[in-house]
Amino acid sequence: MTENKQFPEGFLWGGATAANQIEGAYKADGKGLTNVDLMPTGSDRITFAKGNINSLDLQDKYMYPSHEAIDFYHTYKEDIKLFAEMGFKVFRMSISWARIFPNGDDSEPNEKGLQFYDDVFDELKKYDIEPLVSIAHFDVPVELIKNYDGWKNRKLIDFFEKYSITLFERYKDKVKYWITFNEINMLLHLSFMGAGITINENEDRNSVLYNAAHHQLVASAKAVKAMKEIIPDGQIGCMLAAGMFYPYTPAPDDIFKAMDKDRESYFFIDVQARGEYPGYAKRFLKENNITLDITEDDKKVLKENTVDFISYSYYSSRTTSADPEVLKDMTAGNVFGSIKNPYTEVSEWGWTIDPKGFRITTNQLWDRYQKPLFVVENGLGAVDTVNPDGSIDDDYRIDYLNQHLHELREAIEDGCEVIGYTSWGPIDLVSASTGEMKKRYGFIYVDKDNEGNGTLKRSKKKSFDWYKNVIATNGGSI
Numbered sequence: 001m002t003e004n005k006q007f008p009e010g011f012l013w014g015g016a017t018a019a020n021q022i023e024g025a026y027k028a029d030g031k032g033l034t035n036v037d038l039m040p041t042g043s044d045r046i047t048f049a050k051g052n053i054n055s056l057d058l059q060d061k062y063m064y065p066s067h068e069a070i071d072f073y074h075t076y077k078e079d080i081k082l083f084a085e086m087g088f089k090v091f092r093m094s095i096s097w098a099r100i101f102p103n104g105d106d107s108e109p110n111e112k113g114l115q116f117y118d119d120v121f122d123e124l125k126k127y128d129i130e131p132l133v134s135i136a137h138f139d140v141p142v143e144l145i146k147n148y149d150g151w152k153n154r155k156l157i158d159f160f161e162k163y164s165i166t167l168f169e170r171y172k173d174k175v176k177y178w179i180t181f182n183e184i185n186m187l188l189h190l191s192f193m194g195a196g197i198t199i200n201e202n203e204d205r206n207s208v209l210y211n212a213a214h215h216q217l218v219a220s221a222k223a224v225k226a227m228k229e230i231i232p233d234g235q236i237g238c239m240l241a242a243g244m245f246y247p248y249t250p251a252p253d254d255i256f257k258a259m260d261k262d263r264e265s266y267f268f269i270d271v272q273a274r275g276e277y278p279g280y281a282k283r284f285l286k287e288n289n290i291t292l293d294i295t296e297d298d299k300k301v302l303k304e305n306t307v308d309f310i311s312y313s314y315y316s317s318r319t320t321s322a323d324p325e326v327l328k329d330m331t332a333g334n335v336f337g338s339i340k341n342p343y344t345e346v347s348e349w350g351w352t353i354d355p356k357g358f359r360i361t362t363n364q365l366w367d368r369y370q371k372p373l374f375v376v377e378n379g380l381g382a383v384d385t386v387n388p389d390g391s392i393d394d395d396y397r398i399d400y401l402n403q404h405l406h407e408l409r410e411a412i413e414d415g416c417e418v419i420g421y422t423s424w425g426p427i428d429l430v431s432a433s434t435g436e437m438k439k440r441y442g443f444i445y446v447d448k449d450n451e452g453n454g455t456l457k458r459s460k461k462k463s464f465d466w467y468k469n470v471i472a473t474n475g476g477s478i
């Protein structure tokens with residue numbers, strides 16, 4: 001077993017967030033509404049996220065956690081100072097599309113929105129923290145959904161291209177690391193939250209989703225092209241919700257099923273990293289009578305504009321089977337269902353905990369793409385208890401992260417080129433799948449509960465000093 005080995009020199013340590021889960025200020029300074037602003041707390045959230053949303057307007061009966069979130073819009077200076085104290089080299093954040101183009105199709109960007117991100121980047125610069133910016137982390141301006149049907153519509157490619165170019169031109173001297181779409185493969189599962197898509201009764205679900213996916217893939221390639229022209233010393237990546245599927249048994253049918261389930265996600269990255277639709281995807285589309293709205297120009301754009309690096313989230317491995325009876329015993333996990341794996345534990349939210357799966361998944365991605373890898377999400381959502389003296393002993397989080405980082409280092413020793421690691425939610429934030437505050441990932445505690453009560457005061461958990469030490473020793477303390 002490798003012990004006390006450091007990570008590669010210059011390794012980018014940090015934390016990852018998303019605009020709608022931290023910023024709040026959902027209408028401030030001209031911001032428009034996004035799909036995620038329509039996601040309430042409670043059981044309707046996931047139903048809406050999957051595409052069955054009953055209204056594109058806000059409703060009095062709901063509480064919407066993104067509206068205040070943790071108020072990063074006003075607290076970014078204090079929060080970034082704490083990230084700097086931990087020694088962050090990089091901070092992953094996303095830009096809210098509707099802060100820049102409130103309606104999505106506006107002719108001019110919203111200067112106040114642009115200024116906010118300028119201020120955040122300047123603050124990061126003070127501490128030599130590199131921003132890693134996701135252009136879209138689930139957000140789609142609601143007006144683009146109302147007027148164009150979201151990513152169903154090819155016109156979204158042009159709006160996204162304009163939005164991306166606006167960002168590259170404005171921030172070309174401040175931001176060198178970019179990600180086009182967060183967890184692009186999530187579109188097949190959370191069609192409304194990921195792409196602003198609702199499926200009508202007369203529509204074929206797969207046809208709608210794969211056409212929307214195609215639009216995002218072309219938009220992503222166009223953003224890659226624009227970034228390379230505008231920021232020649234920048235780097236731009238794709239982003240996969242990763243976690244390989246294990247076959248439940250060695251039965252060849254189970255093994256094929258696991259490979260097939262992995263390909264459902266790899267399909268996106270195969271296009272973004274290799275520049276064309278893989279054979280298995282063409283077969284799937286043909287056999288399911290899906291005709292893609294794909295032009296010769298699209299093919300050329302995809303081919304010529306592949307990504308520089310592959311970024312990914314890893315929370316869990318997944319397990320599947322070809323046997324419908326076995327498939328009945330499922331557990332939760334980042335929207336991707338999984339059979340309960342008898343060899344692994346689960347979190348309080350039923351997500352499989354599998355550190356070795358992190359090493360396996362990382363190796364699989366490296367073997368498949370041979371492009372630099374960037375881990376941009378990993379972490380444990382857990383309930384934290386504040387002790388009477390205000391301290392928080394989150395040893396379970398330290399344990400989870402320690403085990404995962406150990407396996408990541410093993411993957412690097414295996415030969416995988418990994419350039420950085422940003423743990424998910426270095427500061428407590430709103431859960432994407434449940435809208436809860438009590439599902440906490442942070443090294444920094446935020447005083448706010450599920451009902452929206454609390455002072456929003458920040459305090460350090462035990463894991464704060466632990467992570468600080470990990471970074472200070474470049475992983476040697478793992």
Ligand code: BG6
Binds near residue numbers: 018021334381434
């Ligand atoms: C990823 C998303 O899927 O998982 C994040 O990119 C999300 O936005 C994270 O927060 C953890 O999921 P959850 O549901 O626990 O917030």
